[in-house]
Amino acid sequence: MTELTETRLSETLAHMRATAPLVQNITNFVAMNIQANVMLAAGASPAMVHSSAEAAEFAGIAQALSINIGTADPAWSGAMEAAATASVAGGKPWVLDPVAVGATGFRRTLGARLLALRPSVIRGNASEVLALAGQLRAGRGADAADSVAEAEAAATRLALQAGCTVAVTGPVDFVTDGHRAARIRNGHPMMPRVTALGCALTGLVAAFTVDQDPFRATLGALAYYGLAGEVAGRSAEGPGSFQVAFLDALHALGPNDLTAGARIEEIPA
Numbered sequence: 143m144t145e146l147t148e149t150r151l152s153e154t155l156a157h158m159r160a161t162a163p164l165v166q167n168i169t170n171f172v173a174m175n176i177q178a179n180v181m182l183a184a185g186a187s188p189a190m191v192h193s194s195a196e197a198a199e200f201a202g203i204a205q206a207l208s209i210n211i212g213t214a215d216p217a218w219s220g221a222m223e224a225a226a227t228a229s230v231a232g233g234k235p236w237v238l239d240p241v242a243v244g245a246t247g248f249r250r251t252l253g254a255r256l257l258a259l260r261p262s263v264i265r266g267n268a269s270e271v272l273a274l275a276g277q278l279r280a281g282r283g284a285d286a287a288d289s290v291a292e293a294e295a296a297a298t299r300l301a302l303q304a305g306c307t308v309a310v311t312g313p314v315d316f317v318t319d320g321h322r323a324a325r326i327r328n329g330h331p332m333m334p335r336v337t338a339l340g341c342a343l344t345g346l347v348a349a350f351t352v353d354q355d356p357f358r359a360t361l362g363a364l365a366y367y368g369l370a371g372e373v374a375g376r377s378a379e380g381p382g383s384f385q386v387a388f389l390d391a392l393h394a395l396g397p398n399d400l401t402a403g404a405r406i407e408e409i410p411a
């Protein structure tokens with residue numbers, strides 16, 4: 143049995159639930175509420191702590207950190223760098239969500255500075271991963287304008303250069319640490335119709351990385367998230383009811399459901 147079988151990946155959900163990790167999130171104004179609700183429904187313990195007066199100190203308390211540049215400004219960027227630095231110093235994982243990183247000079251500079259602080263995982267859409275890897279893409283604001291397939295080679299290069307796991311999400315997700323790679327075919331087309339579900343996923347990935355191999359943890363988180371989207375999509379009548387059903391599905395699904403429903407394609411090295 144390889145480490146990427148659905149059964150082994152379901153263990154990552156069981157571990158996250160048993161740990162109920164405290165995760166610090168420096169996220170954007172759009173995502174704050176849904177990200178906290180997603181993490182609570184999944185079984186993690188989120189705390190939205192972004193002030194420069196306390197972000198680094200809190201990173202010493204939290205078990206993992208997620209940083210999202212969606213509505214960052216110069217006051218927040220210092221807190222982001224201080225928190226990431228404290229997290230690394232404490233030997234804890236942190237996850238970067240480079241929202242719309244190719245859109246403006248401020249975002250490009252901040253993205254590069256955060257990348258230099260050694261995230262454990264980068265989770266973004268195809269345009270964001272291409273831009274962070276140096277292949278300038280504007281995207282369409284926070285939305286992707288490139289396909290996941292177009293970003294796979296850049297993701298692999300970025301993973302090797304930055305020494306981290308890179309997850310490119312979209313209709314089919316691609317995850318690599320530069321040495322191992324896999325695609326995840328779970329998900330539902332309604333997911334990008336609800337704002338900040340990508341941001342919320344980044345917080346969830348941070349929760350999964352606590353005491354777990356970042357590559358496997360990321361795969362487990364993405365498969366579980368996509369499966370919850372599939373369950374929600376069966377009853378939803380539109381984006382509004384989808385969001386409610388999605389939170390319920392995250393709460394209801396367990397490791398056995400993940401074993402039965404994850405669709406992982408391991409890509410030979």
Ligand SMILES: Nc1ncnc2c1ncn2[C@@H]1O[C@H](COP(=O)(O)OP(=O)(O)O)[C@@H](O)[C@H]1O
Binds near residue numbers: 285343368
């Ligand atoms: N067309 C789609 N079909 C199925 N799942 C999707 C689709 N688009 C995105 N997803 C899922 O939505 C979640 C958020 O990904 P994405 O929309 O790429 O992030 P972002 O909001 O940061 O652009 C992921 O779990 C991804 O697999």
Ligand SMILES: Cc1ncsc1CCOP(=O)(O)O
Binds near residue numbers: 172173213284340341
């Ligand atoms: C719409 C928007 N604008 C700035 S941040 C944000 C949320 C983006 O969320 P996601 O990347 O999950 O779609």
Ligand SMILES: [Mg+2]
Binds near residue numbers: 239
């Ligand atoms: Mg996003």
